[in-house]
Amino acid sequence: MDNITEKTINHKFNTKSELVWFFLRGSKTFFCLSVVLSFGITFFELISPKIVQYTVDYLLVDVPDEGGSIPFYLRLLLDAIGNRAFLKEHIYIMALLVALFALLSAICRYLFKVCNAHAAEKLIQRMRDKLFEHIMHLTFSWHSENHTGDIIQRCTSDVDTVKMFISEQLLSLVRIIIRIIIAMYFMIQINGILSIFSAVFIPIVVLYSFIFHNKISRSFEKADNEEGRLSATAQENLTGVRVVRAFGREQYEKERFERQNFEYTNLWIEIMRILSLFWSSNDLISGCQVMLVTVVGAVFAVKGNITVGEYIAFVSYNAMLTWPVRALGRIISEMSKAGVSIERIRYIMNSEVEKDKEDAKEVSMNQDINFENVSFTYGNGSEEVLNNVSFKIKAGTTVGILGGTGSGKSTLMYLLDRLYDLPKGCGRIMIGDTDIKDIKASHLRKNIGLVLQEPFLFSRTLSENIGITLKDNDIKQVRDAAKVAALDETIESFGQGYDTYVGERGVTLSGGQKQRTAIAQVLVSKPPVMIFDDSLSAVDTATDAKIRRGLLESTYDTTVVLISHRITTLMHADHIIVLDHGKVAEEGPHDELLKKNGIYKKIYDIQMQGI
Known part of the structure; x- marks a missing residue:
């Protein structure tokens, strides 16, 4: 084997992150571009409520403070278009600006999907190649000890789980964090006290999700192992179908498969029961957060602590945070499944390969x-x-x-x-x-x-x-x-x-x-x-x-x-x-x-x- 291949298959991965980083070679650039584009998507989406706020407060209601809470880059853009009187007469310009930012967000989203898809396919290609290469160099005894069906399950289902986590869930996590930071920045500009009411629920959701993460992780590990046994049973029967038929063992093998499938199904029913409890309670917490912000915000607006435009903008930002915060909890729970899959793949990648001595040689075989x-x-x-x-x-x-x-x-x-x-x-x-x-x-x-x-x-x-x-x-x-x-x-x-x-x-x-x-x-x-x-x-x-x-x-x-x-x-x-x-x-x-x-x-x- 060449030196590069030998170094690859003999490498030991001490942690899951080390293994993931190894698989990301060749696709990291595209994932980094995806992160940058995620920032663009989020920024262009979150700037629209500021435009609405400016339109309501300074063009429709005539608030005296002209754009005090408007970001400098947006103020520069509006000043370049025309003064307040001009914009009042041509209010459709504000609608065009909202459409423009929506278009820019759509372009970023398109480029994000292209880069992310490219990165994801490169990632899964490298994972399959490296796993196959490593398995080909594993010892004969290792193959004797591990069921083919389970190996296949690790190289297909577990690989897909890791790919989904990195290309979708992990990038979603990055986007959510970016969205929370930018939205909270704009919300604090509007009203700091109201922002506290909105932000206090985020750590509750995260902590709640981590509690479920540990519980779900154990269940996912059992389910993955059971799926490996189910795959092994199916693989043995499909490859040995002639023997099964010859000995009239169809009914026995059918019942054996059904027992294995029953255990696997029950494990997933239990997992979905836990997830249902988690998701429903997560939705309840998010719903309480939305209700609290809407009510307290309305009270602030009535008392004059915030303007009508600021209230509309704040509620819009809070609504934009509701789904990401809920998704944040779900991603944290899904991390448990990805962690189990990465560990199962790491078992293969850390298994000892056949090794020659450093001074191994080639000799004539025409000898005694x-x-x-x-x-x-x-x-x-x-x-x-x-x-x-x-x-x-x-x-x-x-x-x-x-x-x-x-x-x-x-x-x-x-x-x-x-x-x-x-x-x-x-x-x-x-x-x-x-x-x-x-x-x-x-x-x-x-x-x-x-x-x-x-x-x-x-x-x-x-x-x-x-x-x-x-x-x-x-x-x-x-x-x-x-x-x-x-x-x-x-x-x-x-x-x-x-x-x-x-x-x-x-x-x-x-x-x-x-x-x-x-x-x-x-x-x-x-x-x-x-x-x-x-x-x-x-x-x-x-x-x-x-x-x-x-x-x-x-x-x-x-x-x-x-x-x-x-x-x-x-x-x-x-x-x-x-x-x-x-x-x-x-x-x-x-x-x-x-x-x-x-x-x-x-x-x-x-x-x-x-x-």
Whole structure:
């Protein structure tokens, strides 16, 4: 991986704000422009009541003090248009000024939405890219421990929640604060005492919102976790629908999903009950604030403490504050949901990625492979899978590995490919004279072709699946590999041949066809080491023999490891290793193992009797 990528995926985020700031790279400029435009929107909206005040007091009512409470910039504008007498005769000019400021506010609003949309999409693009990149570098064990459905939910629903919070709620919070500051400035200019009546409710709403914030946060966390479980249940059933149908488990899985959905629904009902209480009480407080200001303001106007124009302007400013103050409380409560989502994303971003040693190197893979006293357990209190296993695979030879279920056959290959790292003090695996821990993981995997027990095919054409490792999808190379895998004739029998579209996870192919496609995937890249992990189990014996002949002819200088339960698959290997309960029970060529009259001979007799 390049240096920039390596620094990115290895970075630890100690706080939520640090993670958010990291995601904002590339969109901060547009968000800053949005803040500036928010100021413009607010200013142009809030200047209109001042124009109305001037019109009522100095053009309609003839208040003696000419514009004493009018801002200097507005007075300069009005003086430039004409004197008081002129404006009195052409009062429509004041209406045009209100329309002008409304137009300027609309232009700012349009630019704000454009900048905010651009920033939001840039933000979510970076979040998805960085999350996907990080997940691709996480360890095999991490993926085994975390449900795919939950990971998807974190990368979709939680990402959208964070985007909505930053692009809408957080910017709304900024706009609300700007609006409150400017409106309170104008209101204090009109009457300080009346402004206190208006302002005293703001801290009450904020404090009240923070109390609910803590309560809602816990509920949101439970709901998000439950949604992850629900997504995992749906994902498992959709990908395993054939198994569900084959075993007639539709009703069981339906009830299981409904139970999970019932719990998730009840959590949201509880959340909405809390939010309903919060919103309704918030509205009640805001309504009391409006009523108090309107009544006290009217009393002040009657007593002559403020003019009619000032009263109209003050009530207008107070009305402009009512919704923002209510929204302020709601945004504070919504912050709890965003906080939970950011924390769930931070869990992924802070998970340990695979790391090479600083001096990791690339070595020739055409060398002997040595397993030296290898012991391994998957952790979490599980039993030891491998116990002091030692053997050698000579370069350019074919080695067979035989053993019962759970004997550690596949684990050996996972360790060789560094899908799991061998813990310190548990032996070592050598390529020539080099410990695989000192070899770059990317180099190791590029040169070890691994066909897994359960092949995974992408929703692409057969040609694209087979040539997945090729830079240019060379159809000749693809066909050559398919012929060795005894797949060419089968593909040609399909209506669209190599352009046949493979359904999700290869659902349109049989088990044997999927295995042969996976074998062709490895053959097309021609790695110096090939591992076939029970990858012929779903094909018949005749096809098995045909594939082995093809492998023998096309991999004469390649190190081949065959893992199988079938003796006929392994009997022609140069060397055979028999595992029993995580230990090497026997090893040697086929004929030699038969003479030992051990485990291998017993399995051979049982299988040959069947034949």
